[in-house]
Amino acid sequence: MTAVQRRWLFLAGMAILAGFYLWGLTELPGFGNYPGPYGFVINRIAVAQTNATGVVSAVNFEYRGFDTVGEEFILFIAAIGVATVLRQLRNERTHESAGHEGLGAGSAETTDAVRLATLVFVGPAVLVGWFLGSHAQTSPSGGFQGGVVLATAFVLIYLAGEFLVFRRFSPIDLVDSVGAVGAGGFAAVGITAVALGLPYLTNFLGLGTVPGAVSSSGTIALISFFVGIEVAAAFVLIVGELLEQTLLVQRGGR
Amino acid sequence: MTGALAAASHVAAITTPFSVPPALMDTLQVVILVLVAAGATMVVLTRQPARQAIALSAYGLLLALMFLAFQAPDVTLSELTVGAVALPLLLMLTLAKVRKRE
């Protein structure tokens, strides 16, 4: 099929599909008129039932916690998939780099000023990541956002030109294991409930007395923690694999 | 909107950024939606991949703004970290690998 034929074929099909889709959408209650009941029921009962004032986190980690288990494993297995696919290249690098003295100390063109300015942000990134990861139940945050921000701290270290430091902090095997501990830890928290004779993922830690406090929502903080390290590890692994590819080229590999 | 007026802490500052009357909120949402639609078009029509990564980053920001206007600060934060930062970063890394050999 030529590009022109394909385009017209698609446009014809898409025109019908768009009309069809709109036909369904116009019969919704209309924007701003969400009819419930799911969300309204949850809004009504979540604070009393889970002690979490951030209801989205309560949904993510409690009511629909099982979805989140699946979601974390999607990210986990995607990182493993990236490592699988790029694995072959990495082996080649180890052969090649024997010739020309491996990876030097980061990209040479980074100036000291840039390096310093970037490193200054590492501390705040770690802090923000930690804060986000640990306040799932109160504020609009949680392990996922915290994990990504934590991973950014590692990327900042790289941007500062400290690739060796980046690699020392994130050797592939270790990051792999940390990610696995994160994803597995979440699943294991759920299993603990089963071992106690409760349904899977039941919040088996006691709720505190103050709604919204970090320690008052039982397993939410624990799960959020595991999600945080899993996400951070997955992103560091993915970024690390891609970085190796890039550097492999820079250093005169193929 | 009474709750929004009472809000003072840092949390409420994020959660209820618009203590605006519904009519104004409507306008705001329409404007953002138009921008998002335009942004999506721009991302698709930018055929040069490096520029497209920038466009994608901008589109991520627009989406984040839209989530804020739809009272979803949680999603906003995710979209900021993923859509506006992490994905463009991955794209840049990929392109760096790909372009070096050309």
Add this chain to the structure above:
Amino acid sequence: MDQLLPLCVVVPLLVAATISALGWLLRPRRRMLDAIAILTCAAVAAMLAVVLTQAAHQELVYWFAGFRPHHGVAIGIDFAVEPISAGLACLAAVLVMAAMVFSWRYLEQVSTYFHALMLTFLAGMVGFCLTGDIFDMFVWFELMGVSAYALTAYRPEERGSLQGALNFAITNSVGAYLSLSGIALVYGRTGALNMAQIGADLARHPPDGLVVVGFVLIIAGLLIKSAIVPFHFWLADAHAVAPTPVCVLFSGVMVELGLFGIARVYWSMFGQALGHRAGVSTTLAVFGLLTAVVGALFCMRERHIKRLLAFSTISHAGLFLTGIALLTPLGLAGVAVYVIGHALVKAALFLCVGIVLHRLGSVNETRLHGLGRSLPVTGVIFTVAAFGLADLPLFATSLGKGWIEDGSWVLNKGAVTTLFVISSVLVGGAVLRVAGGVFYGLGDPPSESPQMAKQSDEETSETPEAKGRTPLSMIIPAAVLAAAAVVVGVLPHLGAAVEAAAVRFQDEAAYNAAVLSGLSGVHTSHPIALYPIAPAGVTLSSVLTAVGSVIASVLLALAALYWRRLPVLRRGFEPGTGLVRVVQGFQSGVVNDYVAWAVVGLACFGGVLALAIR
């Protein structure tokens, strides 16, 4: 005992995480790693077998974290299990186990990644089968998808493998996002994600645009996954390049899961809401029959054995969809048995191809002509399984297909049976042609178009060096699977049990009561009063049809092998020269085309359904 339900999903996930965390420890100990993975699959299969026996008495409903419905509103996620879903999940676990046993000596270079990917793939499939929540279904669908994409690209050094994986991943991702759009659309009206609750809510209104569009969008992703024409293009590309043990899972159960999803979504959410059974039935059946015939034609022209088997899977997916489309218990029961039989037979065939690739280093039928004579045992297993795929009576495949044909009077028995026989003959003929040519050296070595040769030769051995003998760990799974297909086919009382399961699967009211009110085991009314339950037996006519179609397959295979010696055929008849060019235009390998066809196909499907229901 309820606690078994979450464990079926969580155990493989936890083991996958554990072996990744201990990668540095396990990587040098390959056998231990294999043993852990195989035992995990066996444990999951055993747990699901227990679940299956329990579910035979009453629906099992499990609420995660103990969040039961709050005044009739589901606030958590549930697993709602009846025999068909438990049985399919169990089949998945058994096939993953067979694939892992086969890879014991097959894939030499594996690290923990392969095992982790296989286990999450299994977890995704099981979760997809058991869940009663539509968004949860999407999550497991995605986990299954992401694992499958990575497994397809498992040998990135292979020339075609990345392209197959990319086509697979992009096409299926588009489908998944369309499904998610449908889920959001339906949520906008019902405010529910629990399938039973959605079904109850939708049924309160007459069928309008939202219901039709929601149904079409949600099953869009499932149609792509189950390779229904014109959404099927990715399947052959992915099969051609995926490692053989992974092909077993793709053909044996992943495609069938897509069809299960369609059935699940229809009977738990849309059956009552859509109404117009005749219209829905006809629309689905048209796509099913089209798929069956197109897949069979492509299968016949293929010389790359893995691609050939992939096209036979497409053809069978069409037959299954037709069986579901009858919307009767007999049709669904037929599909259930047919799926089991097909999975066992197809898995055995793929494992034999794996052995051929292992020993002879090729999957090109032309090149292999007569070389398979050095593998007598594999040849016998392949031939037996090939007869199973051609629906020889006594095999479960033939039993299931007979039921579908018997039940097809609700549409048009003559037309359905004719098309079924045509596609069976073509598929059976193609596979028997391979068996005769490769393993017994019958007929003349076929000449081949250069295009085909290029395609087939890109496959190189998946194992490092050519092997002098076939390890038992490869032969035994293939033999056991082929034998199991016969055993299932002759099990006494199978018919009654499967049909009872099918009746329950289609009983929307009972499903609702079990999930939302906790009234398990209540069978309200049978919803398909329109069509009486026909007894699932073996009728003489269906046996005769099956025998006739097998004989025709054998004749076709012989004709394909010996056609140059037949003066009638030789005169100016070069099979498929003009056709090949047309066909190549469709099966182009360019993912842009595939997505364009998917959009067009969905527009047609939606349009036809909308007209049928109006």
Add this chain to the structure above:
Amino acid sequence: MAVFPFVVVVWILGVGLYGVVTSRHLVHQIVCLIVVQSSTYVLLLAVGYVTGAVAPYFFDIKVHTPAVDPVVQALALTDVVVEAAVTALLLAFAIQAYKRFGTLDPQELVSLKG
């Protein structure tokens, strides 16, 4: 305003699919897939919105204050993670494909493969 957000949803889906179909560069194609997926975020959020309601955080707001639907937001969060995961995997495929074939044009990839 009642249907405008939904028109935007269809537009984004259509534009994204147009990009996927017409793309001549794998990385571009993957980004277009992100656009296709972003239509689902807009739809999810639009579907759960309640006019004049606050975000579902009850730290210092009474529980009975009308708030928008928290469930769709949780679903959108999951969706964002899925997007990140699938995109990363696809980009890895693209890198490898480039290394094998030296091109990222889907059509050239086919002709090189034969």
